[in-house]
Amino acid sequence: MKLIFLTLLVIIGITDSRSEQYVVVGPADPVIALAGEDVILPCSVKPSISVVDMRVEWSRSDRNDSELVHLYEDHDDRNTNQSQSYRGRTKLNHEELQRGDASLKLSSVQVSDEGRYKCLIQSESWSDNATVDVSVEAVGSPPVITVDGFDQSGGLHLQCESEGWNPEPFLEWLNSEGASLSSEKTEMQRNTDGFRVKHSITVQHRDDKIHCRVRLRHHMLETLILTSSKSFNPWRKLIILSTIVAVLVVISGILLAVFVRKNREYNTRQNEYRRKKEEHSKLQKEKVRIQQEHEKLQEEKKRKQQEYSELLQNENQRIKQERDTILEEKVRIQREHEKREEEKNRIQQERDQLLEEKRKQQGEFI
Ligand SMILES: *[C@@H]1O[C@H](CO)[C@@H](O)[C@H](O)[C@H]1NC(C)=O
Ligand SMILES: *[C@@H]1O[C@H](CO)[C@@H](O)[C@H](O)[C@H]1NC(C)=O
């Protein structure tokens, strides 16, 4: 009795562990995407099995109605109910599905793509899901410094503004020695296209160089304003200052261009690597196809050889039979010929006998 129970337990244990053998795994860390670029959201079944016949659903799990990002079902993409904001920007590599890889490619990343995604893989008998957190990094516009007037003691009111950052950037004012100056007023706004920051400060004439610097991790944009200690007419000064700001914005723009170029180079390399990998797998597939074709041809050859040898055997047999028949016919004809000869001899003998008899009769008669 104990043994039966034990066996039963072991069987239950085995079936349990079999259904839990496969798991869906996502990345261990949040995926960081750069706004405007493409990003891969990793998700796969481990140990790897083909999910071609399964259902793969990508959704935003941090949204109330769990917005549909991408759906693969019955061997194809079914995106009629896909959220408007993801239209035409998602791609599931159907070839990779054979290897249990259901990673999603999201193109032209936007700040609003930031959040939590769910990768759900289902078959009739099994289902599991993984979570992928996506952080979007957006580099905003170069900061713009505006002069907002003077106060009685000769202080200069400055404002610095920059927008389109994600996450929230760090803005600081620096004097000509590089020391940080504290802002008097700070504003921060969050829009769908990122954070907008605006800081104000009042500086004295002795600070002849003021920097406004906006930083986010390793990205940094900076604008500089030059002030003069000579007491100009305030209006004239305003015009000079505005000109300088315009030039500096261009300089910042150049810095941005360098960053964008670096970034583009990196992406080009990434794309090159991806392209090489795809090419490699294409070649592998081609090799397998050629091998299969070769095997098919070998089989065909073997089949043809067999057919040929059978044909040869049959033909040989037929020829032998025909020869036998001809030989028999020859023997038959010979025999007939012999028979005719005998007949002829017999008739000759009879005739001779008759002639002999006739001669005898004539002799008697004489
Ligand atoms: C989510 O649902 C909650 C309550 O169910 C509601 O208060 C909130 O406004 C909803 N948020 C969105 C973004 O729809
Ligand atoms: C889209 O949603 C509708 C209504 O919920 C549903 O009837 C339909 O089957 C869905 N289409 C797909 C392709 O899932």
Ligand SMILES: *[C@@H]1O[C@H](CO)[C@@H](O)[C@H](O)[C@H]1NC(C)=O
């Ligand atoms: C997702 O997986 C978790 C456990 O990993 C489970 O509790 C949850 O029910 C799953 N959700 C769906 C929709 O399958």
